[in-house]
Amino acid sequence: MSTNSLKEYQIPFLGLKPGKHEYEYVLDQAFFDQFESSDIQQSDIQALIMLEKQSTMILIDFNLDGEIMVSCDRCGEPMAQILHTQQRLVVKFGEETDDSMDDMLILGPAEFQIDLSRYLFEFAQLSMPAKNVHASQLDCNQDTLAALEKHSIAEAPATTWAALKDLDYEDPEDRIFLEEEE
Numbered sequence: 001m002s003t004n005s006l007k008e009y010q011i012p013f014l015g016l017k018p019g020k021h022e023y024e025y026v027l028d029q030a031f032f033d034q035f036e037s038s039d040i041q042q043s044d045i046q047a048l049i050m051l052e053k054q055s056t057m058i059l060i061d062f063n064l065d066g067e068i069m070v071s072c073d074r075c076g077e078p079m080a081q082i083l084h085t086q087q088r089l090v091v092k093f094g095e096e097t098d099d100s101m102d103d104m105l106i107l108g109p110a111e112f113q114i115d116l117s118r119y120l121f122e123f124a125q126l127s128m129p130a131k132n133v134h135a136s137q138l139d140c141n142q143d144t145l146a147a148l149e150k151h152s153i154a155e156a157p158a159t160t161w162a163a164l165k166d167l168d169y170e171d172p173e174d175r176i177f178l179e180e181e182e
Contacts, residue, residue: 025046045066
């Protein structure tokens with residue numbers, strides 16, 4: 001991840017007046033290309049950030065809306081996916097910086113800015129559905145679906161081992177063990 005190209009997502013909070021401050025970003029493909037583990041192929045996400053500086057903490061509300069392109073889990077073809085999420089990050093001040101919690105960031109005394117890029121990336125990734133598939137199988141690549149159907153196995157082939165699944169076997173030692181437990 002290149003820090004210079006993500007500089008615009010760093011908010012200096014030391015000189016910021018108490019109250020609400022609004023920031024807007026467009027998360028495009030260049031943004032997501034800065035992260036190694038992105039599943040997003042194309043994006044047009046509007047990010048509205050509402051930062052409220054209080055005397056003892058900072059509250060940051062993230063509102064992400066837009067459309068992304070991902071691969072369909074069924075056919076592998078690109079597909080559009082609507083993305084919407086609202087998240088909150090609580091920023092507190094402490095003895096040392098700790099970013100190990102999901103919804104809270106603790107900043108040490110040496111910190112003077114908050115880097116929002118990681119949170120924007122994570123919130124976008126986490127708001128994606130667990131399974132990305134076209135709404136209808138008709139929208140999928142039909143050649144791919146035909147190939148999958150051709151190579152799918154409806155039932156396990158009859159083998160010597162298949163006969164063992166119906167075998168009613170009881171180990172006498174199991175019975176002895178169960179009687180000892182009672």
